[in-house]
Amino acid sequence: MRINRVLNNNVVVVKEGEEEIIVMGAGIAFGKSKNDIISTDKIEKVFVMKDKNEYEKFTQIIDQLPEVHIAIAEEIITYAEKALKTKLNEHVHVALTDHLSFAIERIKQGFQLKNKLLNEIRVLYSAEYEVGLWALELIEQRLNIRLPEDEAGHIALHLHTAKMNALTMDETMNTTVILNELIEKIEQKLNVKVAEDSISYQRLLTHLNFALRRVAEGQPFDDVDQDMHKLVKEKHRSAYHMATEIGRYLAETHQYDLPPSELVYLTLHIQRIERNKGDEVS
Template sequence: MKIKKILNNNAVIVQEGTIEKIVIGPGVAFQKKKNDIISKNNVEKVFVMEDNDDYEKFQEILCTLPIEHIKIAEEVISYAEGALMTPLNDHIHVALTDHLSFAFERLKQGFVIKNKLLQEIKALYPEEFEVGLWAKKTINERLNIEIPDDEVGYIALHIHTAKMNRKSLKPSLDVTSFVNDVIGLIESEFNISIHGKSIAYQRLLTHLRFAFQRIQEKEPFHDIDEEMLEVIKKKHKKAFNTAEKIGNLIKEVYQFDLPISEQAYIALHIQRLSEK
């Protein structure tokens, strides 16, 4: 592999045929210069990025961020791809590395990291959260930095976004915020604290997650038998009233009219939760 550009002692850009690659390895560029050949024995990781914006941003990251931050981010990404058994979007190399480095600096300066969506992230993305917990342990071992579970939640969001082959966190944040708003409204109406590990809570979360996907993608909702609808309205009046308020919230925030059939299904979930 012939060096095209040296980024630092541990990272270079190489040219192989018509393809440019970013190569990382300890001391891979030590005492090297442009057009020198590097041995594959010194290479830890090779990156080929199709997105030119990501390619340029990753070069900037390699030139500016501490190498230990870059290496720990890459370790987390590699572990996530193995644990989730799926490749992640290339943008994760930019987004997660930059996020982690910034978080480490904030923690060193004494800032407290808070994540108001933590409970919903844990419930909606349990596999990604487990990856985040592995990252927490590994970061502490490698860098002696103790990250809070709130930060683990942010790592899980980045992992989930890349798993869904997206670059932007917005869709993941939108559904998580939506669920958080709905849960908060139910807790307020019934004066209860919803247990995050209960089966009723998990079922409601699953239902809300798919409901929000239908809202985002403008897909039709399932119908409900008229007789069953009337039974739910009468038998579970408070739960149905709360579901109606959720419908009003969705209309206000997302400009979407939630069908009465969907409000009825949500009311059933609310009723189960309130009984617990």
């Protein structure tokens, strides 16, 4: 491979036809310049950024951020693709690298931002969250800086939204914020704080997440037998009333219209929390 552009000692751009390929490796460009040949045994990572804007953003990051931050981010991305068994969107090279560098510098300066959606992220994106925890260990090993667990949640969101065919970061954040609101409303109405590691909490959060996704994507919902609907409504009046209030809030505030069948399922989840709240309080 012949160098078309040196970005830093560890990153170069080569050209194959009209396609620009980013090549990474420790010291791969040391002492080299345009048109020099790079040694294939130094190549650790190769990827293409087809989006011109993303390519320009990435080259800016290479110029502006510490090389060690870029190397750590790329190591996390490589690990994540193996752990999640999926190829991540090229945007992750920009978004995650920029976020990590900012988070590291922020911690150095004594600033720490809480991740209010951490509990929801931990449940909804558990595989990505585990990668986030791994990333915190890596950063500590490389830089002797311990980022808070909140950052594992931020990393998880970046990884989730970088998965092919996933929602955008804005869409993912919006959905997670809404879920956080719904959980808080249910807890307030029941006067209980449900433990995040409880089965009731995880089932409720997962069910609500899938329901919101179905509404957003216009997917059909499973029907509920009318007799079952009537039975649930009569047997669990308080929980059903709460479910309808949640449904009304979603429709009026976020324009999510839950069908009657979902109100039945939501009632059962609320009833389970009510029944088990003595055992599942955090």
